[in-house]
Amino acid sequence: MTNERGISRRSVAAGLAAGLAMPFLRRPAFAQANDADVVVVGAGAAGLAAARTLREAGLSVIVIEARGRIGGRVFTDASLGPAFDAGAQFIHWSETNPWIGIARDLGLTLTDDGGWTGPPDSFVDGARLTPEERAQRGSGFSALSAYTRIKAGAPDISFADAVREAPTQVARAARNLTRFNLGEEPERCSLADWDSLWAGENMMVREGYGTLVARYGAGIPVSLDSPARVVRWAGERVEVETDKGTIRAGRAIVTVPLGVLAAEGVRFEPALPAATRDAIGGLTMGALTKIALAFEPEAVRGLNPGGYFDVWGEERSLSLEPAHKGQPGLVLGMLGGAYARALCEAGEREAVAHVLDRLVAMAGSDIRKGFVGGRLTPWWTDPFARGSYSLALPGRLATRDALREPIGERVYLAGEASAGGGAMTVGGALLDGQRAARAVAGLKRG
Numbered sequence: 001m002t003n004e005r006g007i008s009r010r011s012v013a014a015g016l017a018a019g020l021a022m023p024f025l026r027r028p029a030f031a032q033a034n035d036a037d038v039v040v041v042g043a044g045a046a047g048l049a050a051a052r053t054l055r056e057a058g059l060s061v062i063v064i065e066a067r068g069r070i071g072g073r074v075f076t077d078a079s080l081g082p083a084f085d086a087g088a089q090f091i092h093w094s095e096t097n098p099w100i101g102i103a104r105d106l107g108l109t110l111t112d113d114g115g116w117t118g119p120p121d122s123f124v125d126g127a128r129l130t131p132e133e134r135a136q137r138g139s140g141f142s143a144l145s146a147y148t149r150i151k152a153g154a155p156d157i158s159f160a161d162a163v164r165e166a167p168t169q170v171a172r173a174a175r176n177l178t179r180f181n182l183g184e185e186p187e188r189c190s191l192a193d194w195d196s197l198w199a200g201e202n203m204m205v206r207e208g209y210g211t212l213v214a215r216y217g218a219g220i221p222v223s224l225d226s227p228a229r230v231v232r233w234a235g236e237r238v239e240v241e242t243d244k245g246t247i248r249a250g251r252a253i254v255t256v257p258l259g260v261l262a263a264e265g266v267r268f269e270p271a272l273p274a275a276t277r278d279a280i281g282g283l284t285m286g287a288l289t290k291i292a293l294a295f296e297p298e299a300v301r302g303l304n305p306g307g308y309f310d311v312w313g314e315e316r317s318l319s320l321e322p323a324h325k326g327q328p329g330l331v332l333g334m335l336g337g338a339y340a341r342a343l344c345e346a347g348e349r350e351a352v353a354h355v356l357d358r359l360v361a362m363a364g365s366d367i368r369k370g371f372v373g374g375r376l377t378p379w380w381t382d383p384f385a386r387g388s389y390s391l392a393l394p395g396r397l398a399t400r401d402a403l404r405e406p407i408g409e410r411v412y413l414a415g416e417a418s419a420g421g422g423a424m425t426v427g428g429a430l431l432d433g434q435r436a437a438r439a440v441a442g443l444k445r446g
């Protein structure tokens with residue numbers, strides 16, 4: 001399937017039938033568009049923003065996207081009926097986040113109502129916490145910041161090291177913080193990375209963050225279902241090899257996720273410079289995962305609107321939000337770290353059945369009768385994501401900046417991983433895509 005610019009097999013067949021075959025027969029599938037000033041690889045927030053900026057600067061651009069849709073890790077999924085954001089949901093640091101203005105311009109509805117009304121029901125190993133245990137858990141969170149405060153001049157350490165001598169409830173709070181906010185276990189999360197993130201209030205788009213990004217990108221010609229296989233960057237022009245042909249351009253902006261770069265989901269010829277490979281190695285991907293459960297609204301009307309938290313075998317933290325975004329039958333589960341990786345690898349059927357079992361254990365078996373279906377969005381095993389978002393390993397924060405170094409003045413990496421204080425976010429991805437495009441537009445045309 002293609003979107004405006006790409007030429008699909010069907011259009012070639014139609015050309016043959018109309019006697020217009022000759023030009024297509026001698027040329028690759030990107031026949032009329034295989035050459036441009038810039039090729040942008042990936043049509044998530046960074047790639048779409050880069051493409052818009054380049055086009056505004058008067059450059060010709062080809063955008064290729066591996067999936068059959070744009071938006072990347074921002075996707076509003078309505079396949080169960082009620083819609084939920086399977087990837088990004090919150091517009092973080094909303095005071096300065098450019099998506100706020102874009103949402104307003106597009107006439108979408110902004111809200112600061114994050115659901116979760118009232119205190120959640122919290123469980124450990126299926127046993128409801130007593131009021132004393134709840135208070136203890138609260139005190140763990142209150143005390144956590146004293147342990148995770150960065151000490152001037154001290155080397156960066158992981159969250160796990162920061163709470164090594166702390167009381168159990170503080171260590172537990174650290175685990176829940178990193179699993180739910182970073183999608184990762186505290187051993188692999190850097191205090192400096194967390195501390196470097198821009199702070200601010202969260203907002204949401206009622207129609208979905210994925211809807212917002214999709215509408216923002218709607219006017220940009222994108223060749224869908226066109227994964228880049230090889231990027232050759234040593235010659236006069238960059239060549240990007242896809243299953244539909246080879247694109248040649250003066251410059252390439254590559255916005256595939258850090259996880260895809262690390263897994264060599266796109267091959268570079270020659271290999272990326274040692275400094276870039278080192279920068280990629282300084283980052284890792286978390287595995288924040290959402291599992292949505294849909295019910296007949298009546299069956300789950302009695303669920304606690306404050307939600308459910310389950311810490312299970314201490315190894316697993318799961319949150320469940322009933323009536324997500326006010327939608328009566330929808331319960332949205334969220335989890336991260338090793339637990340999320342295991343469920344992504346187990347697949348949708350097993351993951352959904354497991355989360356339904358956990359909810360039944362907390363809320364009672366009556367709800368099972370009203371269960372309609374579930375959806376796992378397995379970012380961790382998704383070949384075009386390879387995780388939820390990037391994390392700097394302890395001591396490796398500087399590698400985010402190193403990723404911004406142009407490669408042979410031909411290839412520019414961009415996306416959330418190189419977005420500085422906007423790392424991990426859709427807002428950061430947009431700003432970093434614009435940054436790379438401006439750098440390219442400031443150069444002579446290739």
Ligand SMILES: Cc1cc2nc3c(=O)[nH]c(=O)nc-3n(C[C@H](O)[C@H](O)[C@H](O)COP(=O)(O)OP(=O)(O)OC[C@H]3O[C@@H](n4cnc5c(N)ncnc54)[C@H](O)[C@@H]3O)c2cc1C
Binds near residue numbers: 074089
């Ligand atoms: C579960 C979850 C929750 C999140 N919550 C939030 C949140 O609340 N707020 C927030 O701001 N952020 C959140 N994020 C992070 C946010 O989604 C990302 O930081 C942001 O979307 C990254 O944008 P990007 O353009 O850098 O990358 P992507 O959106 O991943 O775009 C890269 C594009 O490249 C494509 N691609 C991959 N390989 C190839 C290839 N070989 N050839 C061509 N194209 C390719 C991909 O399909 C994708 O479309 C969340 C992420 C997840 C997974």
